[in-house]
Amino acid sequence: MSGERGFGVDIGGSGIKGAPVDLHRGDLADERFRLPTPEPSTPAAVADVVRQVLDHFAWTEPFGCTFPAVVQHGMVCTAANVDASWIGTDAHKLLATATGRQPLVVNDADAAGVAEVRFGAAKGLDGVVVVSTLGTGIGSALIVGGKLVPNTELGHLDVDGHDAESRAADAAREREGLSWEAWAARLSRYFQHLENLFWPDLIVVGGGVSKRADRWLHLVETRTKLVPAALRNSAGIVGAAALATEQRTKPMR
Incomplete structure (x- = not known):
């Protein structure tokens, strides 16, 4: 992992949390900032809260974002605990436009799994x-x-x-x-x-x-x-940040 720090956002049914991540230690580099998930949790409303989380830390670089759904090449294919209008949404494009930063959106369990393999129990x-x-x-x-x-x-x-x-x-x-x-x-x-x-x-x-x-x-x-x-509640944020940083540092082909 070439970068020392990344940033992860974890979108859940009740809260949207984010924090910078120390990618050497595989742990949060600052205390998580949490805002309630909006009701209804439509794409535009959720994207605005993600922007607020990034702004809280003045984070301007690419970031990783977990989502409770199947996410295929940035496209949301299912919706669990969020508004059904997410299905068919290009989450990468939506969040890039709403936040002004480059996102990488990943299934929440996948992000947690990556964190446990790279930094945790596995x-x-x-x-x-x-x-x-x-x-x-x-x-x-x-x-x-x-x-x-x-x-x-x-x-x-x-x-x-x-x-x-x-x-x-x-x-x-x-x-x-x-x-x-x-x-x-x-x-x-x-x-x-x-x-x-x-x-x-x-x-x-x-x-x-x-x-x-x-x-x-x-x-x-x-x-x-x-x-x-091992990583408990920070796993999604850590995994999302690691994947986003890895994507950012891949060589151009």
């Missing part, structure tokens, strides 16, 4: 890594030999006739009042299905519930080593 592992974020749904990132395979959406695998996240996300645990043991049994089925498809060398589990990994992680049965995420 650092130094040159193999197949799956990063799974457990929250309202199940986000996923697949990294092979240090390279991201984008937009995998592994939370929507069919497991026992059900969309996986409908039964194994942390929201399902809370909604159904499941014990840690009962939830771990569902996670076991999900991760076993996933590892039979991809044969990962490591599975990293993130999301807010990873802070309580001591309550449930040991109950999940897999042949693959399972570890909690």
Whole structure:
């Protein structure tokens, strides 16, 4: 990584957060600045909040931005926890126009996965890594030999006739009042299905519930080593900043 600092913005359903990132340490270089996600969370309204986050730090260089959706070559293809009008939006063009800076927009789980591989729980592992974020749904990132395979959406695998996240996300645990043991049994089925498809060398589990990994992680049965995420709430910002800086420093062909 040639640049010492980058900048990441994390767009979520309730808040839009950003901070400069130290790309040597893989950590935030300043305290995060957060503003509420506007309601309705239309493209123009969200883009204006992203501009405000950048302006707060007087950041003028390219930046990375996470988004809770499939993002293919800058185009938003789905919408989760944001307004449906995002579907079909060229997010790169929108944010470049709204902010006056050059953005790189990436799926939120993909950004977190890149951060965990480069700086966190999977650092130094040159193999197949799956990063799974457990929250309202199940986000996923697949990294092979240090390279991201984008937009995998592994939370929507069919497991026992059900969309996986409908039964194994942390929201399902809370909604159904499941014990840690009962939830771990569902996670076991999900991760076993996933590892039979991809044969990962490591599975990293993130999301807010990873802070309580001591309550449930040991109950999940897999042949693959399972570890909690290391970067917690900063992973999306760090990963987005790293990807944007990498894109900026690629040689022209």
